[in-house]
Amino acid sequence: MKKKTFCCIIPIIGKTNVGKSTLINKLIKKKISITSKKTNVTLNPVYGILDKDNYRIIYIDTPGITIRNNKIISCKKNRLILNHIKNSKLVIFVVNGILWEKDDEIILSIISNMKCSVFLVINKIDNIKDKKILLPYVSILKKKMNFDEVFFVSAKKGKFVENINNVVFRKSELFKHFFKNEVFTNQSNEFIVTEIIREKLFRFLGDELPYIIRIFLNYFILCRRRKSKLYGIILVKTNNQKKIVIGRSGNKIKKITYESKKDIEKFFSRKLNIKLLVKVQN
Structure with missing residues (x-):
């Protein structure tokens, strides 16, 4: 009897410099996406593949969504990101600690109209001295959207990142695997x-x-x-x-x-x- 395989394709989205590339590197335990303090470093979507037994997770590190004059501009890069979101059943939305800004609000308004589950990842918690403010902050965000899961992580230090993988594996659906075995990215x-x-x-x-x-x-x-x-x-x-x-x-x-x-x-x-x-x- 052929072994059942489970797969989940998950775009990682957010504005520029929230730590999406660092997060995908930690999630798949391999450096496939470059990182820098400079904005707009990720120019193209990068796929990161994580296998565990008969489960396969395909994370997509997307470029930061470009927003001007409080609007998502119409360009090839943004259209590609939005297409990834539209075709996915699960999306990871990354924000920079408790620095909720207008760009985050605009991105949230887009994904809230999509028919997909959304995991909120509050990154860079190592920069927050008073951790007591995190729960009230999440309560405010949950009034904006009922997120399926909320994670507090420090992608740079690798803290609590594995919690995301554990939940994602449980959410995976019966599906044929993409890419060959022992492949961890789609890039040449x-x-x-x-x-x-x-x-x-x-x-x-x-x-x-x-x-x-x-x-x-x-x-x-x-x-x-x-x-x-x-x-x-x-x-x-x-x-x-x-x-x-x-x-x-x-x-x-x-x-x-x-x-x-x-x-x-x-x-x-x-x-x-x-x-x-x-x-x-x-």
């Missing part, structure tokens, strides 16, 4: 590598980093018996941007290359020879 190896490099650019350049930076992999091969090889190009628009990325005496690009190498080696469990060049787009 090349995408993962470029995202790791992009994260290091965000981390070490901070506000100096121009958003228009692009990364190309001229050569990337994973080897089992010898060192893997990576040759990448960081493409910028001006010579001034090139100087920023390289840094004085090449200190910035050396640090970016070294930290990228460490994370790529850890992710693929392979030793790596890496070379990153910075070029100005013609």
Whole structure:
């Protein structure tokens, strides 16, 4: 008799910088989505897959919903996020601690009209000194919408994140599994590598980093018996941007290359020879 399989596809939504990418990394216990204090770091939906026995959970890390003049603007990114919500039976709505803002209200008004269960995840509780205010805060939010579940977590520190997985597994429905076994993301190896490099650019350049930076992999091969090889190009628009990325005496690009190498080696469990060049787009 064929073994029954259970599956649940869950978009993780919210405004920018509430910790959605950090949360999905902790939920699936693998770093698949880059994180930064800078806004709009996640550009495309990233799928994270968690298996347990005959259960499979597919989390979707969505970009922050773009809101202008108190309205969700009509753009390809927002339409894609809304489509994920519309086609899902369960959504995780992430908010930043007790900092409830107008953007949260607008997102809530959208999901409240959808026919799906909603889990509210109050993230960054490690930043709240007086935890006694959390329950009154939730009581106020529950008057806005009757959330199916409410979780208090610190995604950055991994506190109480597993509570979400435990409840989600119970909510999973009898369904055929998507993707092959032992797969933990839908993204290609090349995408993962470029995202790791992009994260290091965000981390070490901070506000100096121009958003228009692009990364190309001229050569990337994973080897089992010898060192893997990576040759990448960081493409910028001006010579001034090139100087920023390289840094004085090449200190910035050396640090970016070294930290990228460490994370790529850890992710693929392979030793790596890496070379990153910075070029100005013609």
